[in-house]
Amino acid sequence: MLHGKMTSNEKNNILDHFLSRKKAILVSTTVVEVGLDVKDATMMVIFDGKYFGLSQLHQLRGRVGRSDIQSYCYVLSDDSDIERLKLFSKTNDGFILSEYDLSERGPGEFIGVRQSGMIRFQYADLGTDFDLFLTAKTDALYILNNPKIRDTYKQIHKDALESFEVKN
Structure with missing residues (x-):
């Protein structure tokens, strides 16, 4: 199991075993989302896809299919996620996926920790008024x-700050 709380040596050891084919399967958290280039990786299964944005799923999907070998990325989720995953299965265009994410999930907080959710702007829409x-x-x-x-x-x-103050 590869995850972000491991030391660099631990992660490298697991990756070395996978790359040298001592281990045929790599189980990991999203720590593999960027920076992993394994040409022979041909299948990825993502559990609980509804918890990931389409952009993140797109990044994960990019870890397989990095050679001429037919590759597959399966995303497991529940029925409430069907429409979103249909779009994911139809396009490899990261811009289309991120625009859909922005319109459906919202941008989250500009200053803060939430990575999704709608901003409470009173007069503008981030998607159309960029x-x-x-x-x-x-x-x-x-x-x-x-x-x-x-x-x-x-x-x-002072007046502008007062008029745009977010009421919780």
Whole structure:
């Protein structure tokens, strides 16, 4: 069993056994999501797929099929996940999968630990108003980096903070 709480030596030892074919099966957590390049890996089974975003499933799926050998990635989940997994089975385009994740699961917290869930913006949608967010970010950084302008807008800043305060 390969997992993130192992030391580097322990992980390397397990990977060496797998790569040298001393072990034919590697059981792992998502620690294999990036950085693992095993050309002979031809099958992956992901349990409880509903707990992973499509982007993460896409990253995991990318660990198999890295050669000309026919490869398979099976995702086990419950019936509530069928529509999402249909999309996953139909495309290898990570951008399409991440856009679907963003619209269905939400972006999570920009500052915090939640990796999914909808943000409580009052007037904008991150999926459709992304350019507006980029413009707002650019303008905000410009104001913050120019003390003369920043001082002029102290009251506007105070009013803006009050009007966009998230009510729990």
